[in-house]
Amino acid sequence: MNEPRPAHLQPLPKMPTGIEGFDEVSQGGLPRNRTTLVMGRPGSGKTVFSLQTLLNAVRSRRERGIFVAFEESASQIAQNAVAFDWGLPALPESKLFFLDAHLSPTVVQSGDFDLTGMLAILKAKKERMGAGWIVFDGIDVLLAMLRDPVAEMREIYRVRDWLADNAVTAIITDKLDGRAPEVAQYDFMQFMVDCAIRLERRLEHGASVHRNLLKMRGADPPAPVAKVTLSSAGKRRNPNGSGNSGCKKTRKEVRDAS
Ligand SMILES: Nc1ncnc2c1ncn2[C@@H]1O[C@H](COP(=O)(O)OP(=O)(O)OP(=O)(O)O)[C@@H](O)[C@H]1O
Ligand SMILES: [Mg+2]
Secondary structure, X not given: OOOOOOHHHOOOOEEOOOOOOHHHHOOOOXXXXXXXXXXXXXXXXXXXXXXXXXXXXXXXXXXXXXXEEOOOXXXXXXXXXXXXXXXXXXXOOOOEEEEEOOOOHXXXXXXXXXXXXXXXHHHHHHHHHOOOEEEEEOHHHHHHHHOOHHHHHHHHHHHHHHHHHOOOEEEEEEEOOOOOOHHHHHHHHHHHOOEEEEEEEEEEOOEXXXXXXXXXXXXXXXXXXXXXXXXXXXXXXXXOOOOOXXXXXXXXXXXXXX
16 A cells, blocks of 8 residues: 655645646645745736736635835836736725835945844735735846845745744745846745746737746645736737737636746
């Protein structure tokens, strides 16, 4: 008879993203109460992926989420989302809360900066709302401002400890710099995550195609890699011309990775 598998080898329970195609290849979505790193070059779709996941959780399953924006202001993000017709402004703050964490380089580089205060506010907010999801969008912007590898590491550890103490399903987005070798850029963050997604944006037959490469820890077989191809989802490029191509209406192809 087969011995039961040790707990650390069991597949992680998942939370659906609601992004059709992605949930199939990831066998259920993102690891529950764990952290997923979403990385990609500028414009590859990291913010859209994270926001879409949060919105689907709030809308379809009545969960609550917090979006921490390090790079763009909440109003910029809401403005970008208008193109997708997601009805973002209609959602109350008690369900989806945007925390503007847009920092001034002068404050960050003064030497006294750390994330302790912001994380305390976030904890109180999370408990008040009963939020089960959190997105840290554009953490690379904060790290770049610190301009010091020791300080970068210190703040990353602070976020990791916060996530470990607060049972939330988290997404951290990190921009890859096209000029630096990828491994060097995100390698040091991989120790704190259970799932890593690499987003790509390509032009195929004149249309912009967003593709996800997925690497999941604790999966069986270990670390499968898959691709989800999302054709252009924005209203502006809807191939049917209906003018409404929100997350549900995006055409997707799912295929095994080579
Ligand atoms: N799945 C998708 N389908 C169609 N268009 C998309 C998709 N994801 C993103 N886009 C489009 O690509 C543009 C860039 O997306 P987004 O802002 O999410 O990129 P990003 O990776 O967060 O960029 P940055 O690194 O600059 O923050 C958006 O304007 C959006 O319209
Ligand atoms: Mg972004």
